[in-house]
Amino acid sequence: MKNARIWFKKDLECRYISHLDLNRCMLRALHKSKLPVWHTEGFNPHPFATFPLPLSLGFRGINECMDVKLEADNYSFEEIISKLNACLPKGIQVFDVTEPSMKAGKIAFAKFSIKLSCDKINSSTIAEKLSEFLSLEKIEFEKKSKKGIKTVDINQGIKTFQIEEKFDFVTLNVVLSAGSSDNVNPNLIVSAFENYLQLPVYADITRIDLYNSDMELFR
Amino acid sequence: MVSKEVEKLLLKVQKPGRYVGGELNEVIKDKNSVDVRFAFCFPDTYEVGMSHLGMKILYSQFNNEDYIWCERVFAPWIDMEKEMIENNIPLYALESGDPVSEFDFIGFTLQYELSYTNMLNMLKLSGVPIKSCDRHDLKQIVVAGGPCACNPEPIAEFVDLFFIGEGEEVDLEVIDLFRKCRKEGKSKTEFLQLCSQIEGVYVPSFYEVSYNEDDTIKSFTPKNNAPSVVHKRLIKDMNSSFYPDNFVVPLIEIVHDRAVQEIFRGCIRGCRFCQAGFIYRPVREKSPETINAQCKALCENTGYDEVSLSSLSSSDYSQIVLLLEKLNEWSKDEKVSISLPSLRVDGFTDEIMDKIKTVRKSGLTFAPEAGSQRMRDVINKNVLEKELLATCETAFNGGWTTVKLYFMIGLPTETMEDVEAIVKLGQAVVDTYYKCPNRTKGRSVKVTVSASSFVPKPFTPFQWEPQDTIEQLHEKQSHIKECITTKKIQFNYHDADTSFLEAVFARGDRKLCKVMELACERGFHFDGWNDCFSLEKWLELFDECGIDPAFYANRRRSFDEILPWDHIDYGVNKSYLINECKRAYENTTTPHCRLKCNNCGAAKYGEGVCFEKRKNMV
Numbered sequence A: 001m002k003n004a005r006i007w008f009k010k011d012l013e014c015r016y017i018s019h020l021d022l023n024r025c026m027l028r029a030l031h032k033s034k035l036p037v038w039h040t041e042g043f044n045p046h047p048f049a050t051f052p053l054p055l056s057l058g059f060r061g062i063n064e065c066m067d068v069k070l071e072a073d074n075y076s077f078e079e080i081i082s083k084l085n086a087c088l089p090k091g092i093q094v095f096d097v098t099e100p101s102m103k104a105g106k107i108a109f110a111k112f113s114i115k116l117s118c119d120k121i122n123s124s125t126i127a128e129k130l131s132e133f134l135s136l137e138k139i140e141f142e143k144k145s146k147k148g149i150k151t152v153d154i155n156q157g158i159k160t161f162q163i164e165e166k167f168d169f170v171t172l173n174v175v176l177s178a179g180s181s182d183n184v185n186p187n188l189i190v191s192a193f194e195n196y197l198q199l200p201v202y203a204d205i206t207r208i209d210l211y212n213s214d215m216e217l218f219r
Numbered sequence B: 001m002v003s004k005e006v007e008k009l010l011l012k013v014q015k016p017g018r019y020v021g022g023e024l025n026e027v028i029k030d031k032n033s034v035d036v037r038f039a040f041c042f043p044d045t046y047e048v049g050m051s052h053l054g055m056k057i058l059y060s061q062f063n064n065e066d067y068i069w070c071e072r073v074f075a076p077w078i079d080m081e082k083e084m085i086e087n088n089i090p091l092y093a094l095e096s097g098d099p100v101s102e103f104d105f106i107g108f109t110l111q112y113e114l115s116y117t118n119m120l121n122m123l124k125l126s127g128v129p130i131k132s133c134d135r136h137d138l139k140q141i142v143v144a145g146g147p148c149a150c151n152p153e154p155i156a157e158f159v160d161l162f163f164i165g166e167g168e169e170v171d172l173e174v175i176d177l178f179r180k181c182r183k184e185g186k187s188k189t190e191f192l193q194l195c196s197q198i199e200g201v202y203v204p205s206f207y208e209v210s211y212n213e214d215d216t217i218k219s220f221t222p223k224n225n226a227p228s229v230v231h232k233r234l235i236k237d238m239n240s241s242f243y244p245d246n247f248v249v250p251l252i253e254i255v256h257d258r259a260v261q262e263i264f265r266g267c268i269r270g271c272r273f274c275q276a277g278f279i280y281r282p283v284r285e286k287s288p289e290t291i292n293a294q295c296k297a298l299c300e301n302t303g304y305d306e307v308s309l310s311s312l313s314s315s316d317y318s319q320i321v322l323l324l325e326k327l328n329e330w331s332k333d334e335k336v337s338i339s340l341p342s343l344r345v346d347g348f349t350d351e352i353m354d355k356i357k358t359v360r361k362s363g364l365t366f367a368p369e370a371g372s373q374r375m376r377d378v379i380n381k382n383v384l385e386k387e388l389l390a391t392c393e394t395a396f397n398g399g400w401t402t403v404k405l406y407f408m409i410g411l412p413t414e415t416m417e418d419v420e421a422i423v424k425l426g427q428a429v430v431d432t433y434y435k436c437p438n439r440t441k442g443r444s445v446k447v448t449v450s451a452s453s454f455v456p457k458p459f460t461p462f463q464w465e466p467q468d469t470i471e472q473l474h475e476k477q478s479h480i481k482e483c484i485t486t487k488k489i490q491f492n493y494h495d496a497d498t499s500f501l502e503a504v505f506a507r508g509d510r511k512l513c514k515v516m517e518l519a520c521e522r523g524f525h526f527d528g529w530n531d532c533f534s535l536e537k538w539l540e541l542f543d544e545c546g547i548d549p550a551f552y553a554n555r556r557r558s559f560d561e562i563l564p565w566d567h568i569d570y571g572v573n574k575s576y577l578i579n580e581c582k583r584a585y586e587n588t589t590t591p592h593c594r595l596k597c598n599n600c601g602a603a604k605y606g607e608g609v610c611f612e613k614r615k616n617m618v
């Protein structure tokens, strides 16, 4: 059996589906493609796939991945790509298949590109306020979880950032703690920024890449 | 396709995947290279609408024609509706993202009466005038079909034309006619006039209704050369009729997320409360070969690993065992499971159970509909208690531990004794479980008893019957609750308030149009959902319009009264329905179509079960 890491983008309409929906969509595509993917055993066998780091509803992702086990060797990676793409909606398209070189648990950082815009203020004001906001010593935000409300300092989770001012929006490129332990969801930054501005902003968020703790590209 | 404006709203609402399209197998065309654009509207949420088979069939069939682009539209949930209104975004179709108001046809499928307000609300959200007489041009033609079209009168003022009966043929004839009329520069009235000559098309504006002093109907007069009786359309050969080899596969979870294969239309049984059992007569089957091939194609093209065989009563398919054998030949290797819903109590044999072993053991559902044998005879549900118990025994010994039983309360002639019998039957099922030697050890049984309130429907033998009042229904519900003494029986019941409104709309006449109009003005929507429904508000509306809803729901009609739907013909003679109603009051059952033809009238179509050779004929 061969491990394969399937790389895809999640974009267009598919950016609005949850991780659970994505999972179902992928399983169906694997089933439809008839690729020799290892299936779970039991009463309702289905293709087995895991996702190193799920992507939240609403985000685009340009380097997303899913791990499967291939039961046969007689398929080239190109063939897998084209077979899967024929079974997927246009918002989810596979572009590469690799042999995984890092374990999912190694993921420590994720890079996002966040396009911010606001009806009420222009982009130079957004950029200005954003850099003010990000240079605060602490960015406290109340995070609601099952255990209740706790205050977190988001700033701790921001590794690097860079602001680009465009004509009608501002792009914030940011590397955030990611993975199972200290995950910072970029939505938190957006909400905290909205609080800071006291204005609603529209954020179009794309996950660009994943990294390990040495900032090596997750592959 | 999602516009920039809509994009900004999507992250503020629940389940934005409902509003974006972009699914596998969605049909995208170039709008400049098609002649007719059809907005297929389902007046409920995406998850409900996308589960509906009729929509899948027509979507595929329309898009199969190069000159038509059919797109899907669903009712936005209240959070999205609010955002759309606040941001001035009109209702749009999922495929192109274009406003519904730009379409040539705006078509609704009407599956339940409580979706009427959603239909009007969707027109309103589209910025399209809701009344037919306010839409003057040959565009935005509002059409409607589905089972509720059998009594179109409560919404007659809003819909330009109704499709009566099965849509596969007549819809395309109308769309084609539209294309011709537009080329020739004809007016909307000219177009509708030509439509009204097509069998299966009802143009309500071509009929005038007059009323008696007592508010019953005096006469129905056609004008513009429209026929005095509109006959339903029906597909004669199910094997050659269109069936999609492809479904749009939703990105988000929907109510029924699987491939669906229709196996036959109609029902042989003739349960007296069941509208579907009469309006889809006669039974017409697909051959096992056709079903097998269609199932296979569907699974291959969608990637679904479950296919559900759809019909009103799947175990009545005449070659069910042979069919399951055929399906089993490939389904196991393809890791596809077959499910067989709508099983009758007497249809769940060992043989069938063996063949559907691949189905998840989530629970079994049966519909005895009534608790006592007398009551079941009245409604012509030819099921015996011992058959039900034997079936449960088979299931329990086969590993099932939960059973759902569906009943109705408020049936004609029902007494409190009949109501109690519902609980007794539930208890008998519990007892059966503990008598089964091969039951799952260490698990207790769960029997869910579900009681809905009877709603008298047009084209059934009970179309003249009064519905129980809400108070009577409540009394019966609480009586059932009191009678249940074990935790092994769980009791569910439907809200009597919604059943009452359903009964008003189901047998309403044109006078209700003004109530509907006002409801739309006041922003009524999603009446089928507890989140939105308020009987109190409806009663206020009726009151304002000077209409007594009890006139429609709770009044006994006489056999010689002109009913609002009498100018529509579904193939079953009124005299047959009258006779069936009388037999009900005599506690007399009527054998089903395969045992004996009872000359209901549907043989005039020259097809189906009416012409089968009967085995036990003397």
Ligand code: SF4
Pocket (backbone or CB within 6 Å): B281, B282, B283, B592, B593, B596, B597, B598, B599, B600, B601, B602, B603, B609, B610, B611
């Ligand atoms: S004509 Fe006879 S066989 Fe045909 S549907 Fe009616 S009762 Fe059944």
